[in-house]
Amino acid sequence: MNVASQNELTPRPATKEGGLIAVAMSGGVDSSAVAALLLRQGREVVGLTMQLWNQRRLPELMGETPAHGRCCSLDDVYDAKRVAQHLGFSHYVVNFEAQFEERVVRPFVAEYLSGRTPIACANCNTDVKFEPLLLMARQAGAERLATGHYARVRYNRETGRYELLRARDESKDQTYFLFGLTQEQLARTDFPLGDLTKEEARELARSAGLAVADKPESMELCFVPNGNYAQFIEAYQRDQGSPLPAADGEIARQNGEVLARHAGLHQFTVGQRKGLGVSTGEPLYVISIDPAANRVTVGEDAALRQTVCEVERVNWIACATPHSPVHAEVKIRHKHEAAPATVEALGATRARITFDAPQRAITPGQAAVFYSGEIVLGGGWIARDK
Amino acid sequence: MNRVYMDHNATTPVDPAVLDAMLPFLSSDYGNAASIHSFGQKARAAVESARDSVAALLGARPQEIVFTSGGTESDNHAIFGIVGAASGVAHVITTAIEHEAVLNTCQALEKSGVAVTYLPVDSAGLVDPEAVRRALRPETVLITVMHANNELGTIQPLEEIGKIAAQADVYFHTDAVQSVGKIPVHVEQLGVDLLSLSGHKFYAPKGVGALYIRSGTRLRQLLYGGHHQRGFRPGTENVPGIAGLGKAADIARQSLAETASRTETLRNRLERGLIERVPQARVNAAAAPRTPNTANILFPGLEGEALVIALDLKGLACSTGAACSSGAVEPSHVLTAIGLPPEEARASLRFSLGRHTTEADIEFALEVIPAAVAQLRELSPTYRKAGESR
Numbered sequence A: 001m002n003v004a005s006q007n008e009l010t011p012r013p014a015t016k017e018g019g020l021i022a023v024a025m026s027g028g029v030d031s032s033a034v035a036a037l038l039l040r041q042g043r044e045v046v047g048l049t050m051q052l053w054n055q056r057r058l059p060e061l062m063g064e065t066p067a068h069g070r071c072c073s074l075d076d077v078y079d080a081k082r083v084a085q086h087l088g089f090s091h092y093v094v095n096f097e098a099q100f101e102e103r104v105v106r107p108f109v110a111e112y113l114s115g116r117t118p119i120a121c122a123n124c125n126t127d128v129k130f131e132p133l134l135l136m137a138r139q140a141g142a143e144r145l146a147t148g149h150y151a152r153v154r155y156n157r158e159t160g161r162y163e164l165l166r167a168r169d170e171s172k173d174q175t176y177f178l179f180g181l182t183q184e185q186l187a188r189t190d191f192p193l194g195d196l197t198k199e200e201a202r203e204l205a206r207s208a209g210l211a212v213a214d215k216p217e218s219m220e221l222c223f224v225p226n227g228n229y230a231q232f233i234e235a236y237q238r239d240q241g242s243p244l245p246a247a248d249g250e251i252a253r254q255n256g257e258v259l260a261r262h263a264g265l266h267q268f269t270v271g272q273r274k275g276l277g278v279s280t281g282e283p284l285y286v287i288s289i290d291p292a293a294n295r296v297t298v299g300e301d302a303a304l305r306q307t308v309c310e311v312e313r314v315n316w317i318a319c320a321t322p323h324s325p326v327h328a329e330v331k332i333r334h335k336h337e338a339a340p341a342t343v344e345a346l347g348a349t350r351a352r353i354t355f356d357a358p359q360r361a362i363t364p365g366q367a368a369v370f371y372s373g374e375i376v377l378g379g380g381w382i383a384r385d386k
Numbered sequence B: 001m002n003r004v005y006m007d008h009n010a011t012t013p014v015d016p017a018v019l020d021a022m023l024p025f026l027s028s029d030y031g032n033a034a035s036i037h038s039f040g041q042k043a044r045a046a047v048e049s050a051r052d053s054v055a056a057l058l059g060a061r062p063q064e065i066v067f068t069s070g071g072t073e074s075d076n077h078a079i080f081g082i083v084g085a086a087s088g089v090a091h092v093i094t095t096a097i098e099h100e101a102v103l104n105t106c107q108a109l110e111k112s113g114v115a116v117t118y119l120p121v122d123s124a125g126l127v128d129p130e131a132v133r134r135a136l137r138p139e140t141v142l143i144t145v146m147h148a149n150n151e152l153g154t155i156q157p158l159e160e161i162g163k164i165a166a167q168a169d170v171y172f173h174t175d176a177v178q179s180v181g182k183i184p185v186h187v188e189q190l191g192v193d194l195l196s197l198s199g200h201k202f203y204a205p206k207g208v209g210a211l212y213i214r215s216g217t218r219l220r221q222l223l224y225g226g227h228h229q230r231g232f233r234p235g236t237e238n239v240p241g242i243a244g245l246g247k248a249a250d251i252a253r254q255s256l257a258e259t260a261s262r263t264e265t266l267r268n269r270l271e272r273g274l275i276e277r278v279p280q281a282r283v284n285a286a287a288a289p290r291t292p293n294t295a296n297i298l299f300p301g302l303e304g305e306a307l308v309i310a311l312d313l314k315g316l317a318c319s320t321g322a323a324c325s326s327g328a329v330e331p332s333h334v335l336t337a338i339g340l341p342p343e344e345a346r347a348s349l350r351f352s353l354g355r356h357t358t359e360a361d362i363e364f365a366l367e368v369i370p371a372a373v374a375q376l377r378e379l380s381p382t383y384r385k386a387g388e389s390r
Helices: A027-041 A074-087 A097-113 A120-139 A183-187 A198-208 A229-239 B015-028 B037-060 B071-086 B101-111 B129-135 B157-166 B237-279 B306-312 B332-337 B344-348 B358-380
Strands: A021-024 A045-051 A090-095 A144-146 A151-156 A161-166 A249-253 A258-262 A285-290 A295-299 A307-315 A326-331 A339-345 A351-361 A367-372 A377-383 B065-068 B091-095 B114-121 B140-142 B173-177 B194-198 B209-212 B294-298 B348-352
Touching: A021 A027, A021 A120, A027 A045, A027 A074, A027 A198, A045 A074, A045 A120, A074 A090, A090 B306, A097 A120, A097 A229, A120 A144, A120 B306, A120 B358, A161 A183, A307 A367, A339 B294, A339 B348, A351 B294, B015 B237, B037 B194, B065 B071, B071 B101, B071 B140, B071 B173, B071 B194, B071 B209, B101 B114, B101 B140, B114 B129, B129 B157, B129 B358, B140 B294, B157 B173, B237 B294, B237 B358, B306 B348, B306 B358, B332 B344, B344 B348
Parallel strands: A021 A045, A021 A144, A045 A090, A249 A295, B091 B114, B091 B140, B140 B173, B173 B194
Antiparallel strands: A151 A161, A161 A377, A249 A258, A285 A295, A307 A351, A307 A377, A326 A339, A326 A367, A339 A351, A367 A377, B065 B209, B194 B209, B294 B348
């Protein structure tokens, strides 16, 4: 691994390179490797770990799941502290529970309840990690914030803009969750792992003697450790004093034929096949979710394929809002392979995407991120068909 | 890096003389104080001599002192002990600004059906003794009011409350963890029946504390086990810790007045200096009698959490709110109780001085704090006024 080549992208004009740098530390291998890497480069490092969610908030969900890997579990915080002690830099835990609930958890629940399928991690990045955390890092005296994301950022002198680029290790690329970053945020952000593979990051952690080097990756949404979103949403609503009504809606075909009843839109996502409670012989999928009618529409696989969709709250990164349609490869969910399309801006914050070929299960609430090769042009949130 | 410690309300360093008093019991004199043989006798002598010292510090009798693992155990023992010994329905009076060791114990009692009144405090952080009187009910079994507050340093009018408790024939407990060693604490004067203290808040080690229990007070024991401490608090005695606590009590008794006046001078200099040098800075609970070492300062327009980090990175250790187990800062229930809005509670920092704080330390603080505050406010969305952007 060529560590020396790290961060040698185009120099950035806006900030000093030499000052104190904050590392957002989760207690996992990636962010720990970031700290080790920066120290190796002779940087002065301070570690920050966000306290985001208190599992005791919804005690009914605490159940038998082990505490490890849970959001803000003490084990993870102490892992981060041990890494900092081992490597010899200061580490602090900062409390963003209020911001996390307001900006991530509440919208997550609201989106599901209105029949969309949100991406909490993208909100967390844009609205918590690179917002109050970055601000706190700067207030504490750091010039910049580094995270363990697999992505790259560089300054393009010709356009005068900061660019977000896919990770060299495409299988680990996390730019899909970072498309919301503004120029100001990117100007102060480093992704030191952008040129490494996961294995190289582990090797880096191992060679630095970090106990977390072989820690398993957390795959679930951090505040829903058992992955059961529906159960979380129901518990959260009870906690908020507005328990979900015993919703009784239709599961119907596109022609209106009612096949079954459902007990809440939050249990469904577009493209879902399992758990529909209908047995018709042919495989049926959720085609759309209509909150006004409290209806889930199902149909055959072919009905899931769409060529056009619109996105809202669009953020352009590599360029300002383009005046003419641009060709791009567009990714409509994390594991989707970006597909060729034309993106046409409809004003500053909206855009229409026309794919060259129909795409399966374009899901309202998910992000659509526009790429030109390795460069992220921008992205937005998939809107419901009008 | 020059590091200055201004967080003595969190914990203090072990005094060198205390360490010396402990060392034999960590090496050659390792006997169990409950043993019959000469090893045990040596340990027993140390424990009983420490009991004398702690009793002397409080104006109590030695047999009224039970050694514990610290403030939390003492508070639990006192509160659960009194309520557990009461028959029938029980009611407890406490305040909104108690330490969690009292608050959460009371909340646990509530879950088992005990009624608890949480009295408010005024803007200076003081409880009104008349409010205590008004809260009394026929079934009230315990009044528990802290002596000095950990965050503000405010000293509660325990003498008056003690008289009210005596008149009503209700047991009176105080969490004196933050006052013992800082101001005179005399159980007769205060009129308390039970008093909790913790060693590490006054230069003894962590993991040792004591509970004063007035003779004749009936309470249920908390832990069950052997016959140690008359069976009342079983568990092999922490001889080195107890010896250290005894020595710390001796030192406190001898040097309390002098230390208090010296510390108060330094604390006042710090407060004045900050008010002069930091625009809008203000002392919280300034109107109340306070422990001489504690300054709680409000710096409007910034996040206290960020300031604590910025200051620590510059070598000054202080604190904000109360730390939870992860080390993250929870919003302070104390500052909320004195009527600060959440953003002001979050913008308040505690500086707590100690026996070894020097004038040079104060000068250092007066250099780094104004600079750090200015830098933070520069970046603060709440402080920066409209019209600027970058």
